Amino acid sequence: MAISPDLLHKVSTEEDPPELDLSWLQPREAQQVERVRAGRRGMTFDEVERGREVPDHVNAFTLRPRDARRREDAVRTGQYYSDKSDVWSENARLLYEEAVQRQWSSATDIPWEKVTPLPDDLERAMCQLCTFLTEVEFIAGDAPAQWLPKIPNDYYETKLFILSQIMDEARHLDVFRKRAFVNGGGLLSEGQSGPSLRIILDAKDFTEMSAIMHVFAEGFVQSLFRTGELVSFNEAEKAIYRLCAQDESRHLGFGVMHLKYILDTVPERREEIHHYLDQVEGPLSLDITQAGASGATPFFDEAIMILAGGGLKGVDKGAERLMEVRKKQVNEYMHRLEVAGLGERRDRMNPFFRSLLDPPRN
Ligand SMILES: [Fe+2]
Numbered sequence: 001m002a003i004s005p006d007l008l009h010k011v012s013t014e015e016d017p018p019e020l021d022l023s024w025l026q027p028r029e030a031q032q033v034e035r036v037r038a039g040r041r042g043m044t045f046d047e048v049e050r051g052r053e054v055p056d057h058v059n060a061f062t063l064r065p066r067d068a069r070r071r072e073d074a075v076r077t078g079q080y081y082s083d084k085s086d087v088w089s090e091n092a093r094l095l096y097e098e099a100v101q102r103q104w105s106s107a108t109d110i111p112w113e114k115v116t117p118l119p120d121d122l123e124r125a126m127c128q129l130c131t132f133l134t135e136v137e138f139i140a141g142d143a144p145a146q147w148l149p150k151i152p153n154d155y156y157e158t159k160l161f162i163l164s165q166i167m168d169e170a171r172h173l174d175v176f177r178k179r180a181f182v183n184g185g186g187l188l189s190e191g192q193s194g195p196s197l198r199i200i201l202d203a204k205d206f207t208e209m210s211a212i213m214h215v216f217a218e219g220f221v222q223s224l225f226r227t228g229e230l231v232s233f234n235e236a237e238k239a240i241y242r243l244c245a246q247d248e249s250r251h252l253g254f255g256v257m258h259l260k261y262i263l264d265t266v267p268e269r270r271e272e273i274h275h276y277l278d279q280v281e282g283p284l285s286l287d288i289t290q291a292g293a294s295g296a297t298p299f300f301d302e303a304i305m306i307l308a309g310g311g312l313k314g315v316d317k318g319a320e321r322l323m324e325v326r327k328k329q330v331n332e333y334m335h336r337l338e339v340a341g342l343g344e345r346r347d348r349m350n351p352f353f354r355s356l357l358d359p360p361r362n
């Protein structure tokens with residue numbers, strides 16, 4: 001239906017032109033921004049942020065992004081950390097960019113056709129391991145997610161990194177669930193690891209969460225993934241561990257560099273950090289070689305023993321392999337602490353862990 005010329009005239013002449021604010025259009029003398037060119041790795045945040053400082057302290061109560069003009073009437077949206085040291089890691093930008101570039105799909109990047117039938121004991125042990133890992137990956141997503149509303153937008157690099165980690169963990173729990181079902185086994189028993197793993201969800205501070213989750217717990221998972229050949233039987237399982245390990249190295253990298261930043265800039269927090277590590281090392285460090293002693297994760301330990309021993313009959317050999325894995329976990333954990341600047345942990349570590357440490361490298 002055509003619009004009548006009269007009506008059209010009325011509409012176009014009776015409306016007052018809108019009053020525009022346009023204050024945002026004024027040039028900002030204080031901050032002239034230069035054009036940015038893509039670098040060797042593309043238009044990364046390193047290129048975009050070059051030459052601009054990240055403030056050590058912020059007064060953040062609103063959604064204002066770093067470098068945006070403050071408004072008097074902005075509503076408060078939260079109580080955020082105000083010190084850079086509380087959330088910062090020097091590699092957060094790089095790790096975020098890498099995470100975005102290295103996403104993979106459990107649906108198409110795993111050669112699932114290579115999973116062939118296994119004897120019942122091995123298949124069930126694999127399914128129990130996958131059940132445990134699925135549970136653990138839920139924690140690895142839930143725990144950092146709790147801290148997103150505390151990270152001010154001024155330190156967006158950390159927020160983006162944590163968001164990328166949550167996506168990684170989604171993929172991990174998805175791939176282990178798929179492995180549990182793909183050979184007809186399914187998920188087996190929920191773990192008994194409540195006290196040792198809930199401690200991560202109960203953290204009251206970002207640095208506490210990062211030290212016990214990124215550096216300790218994910219470190220232990222990473223050392224296991226790196227020994228994936230002990231607990232895999234085909235190319236599909238090897239690909240799962242390899243791709244998960246690639247992601248985990250970013251999560252660990254963030255945690256180690258956050259810890260280093262805290263120790264460098266707020267050295268008075270050193271003892272506090274030892275306290276968090278005391279709390280988390282304890283439950284996991286029961287000596288699994290002693291009769292009657294089982295670690296905090298007995299079903300996990302048993303599954304590894306059966307897988308690494310090649311079946312129930314090889315469980316003695318599997319127990320030796322489990323100790324090798326635990327030794328690797330503890331030594332790699334110690335190495336990460338040394339990189340972070342917490343080398344004195346060597347003498348303060350839980351006694352069972354300390355007994356597994358190799359001599360210092362220098
Ligand atoms: Fe993970």
Ligand SMILES: [Fe+2]
Pocket residue numbers: 140169218247248251
């Ligand atoms: Fe992780």
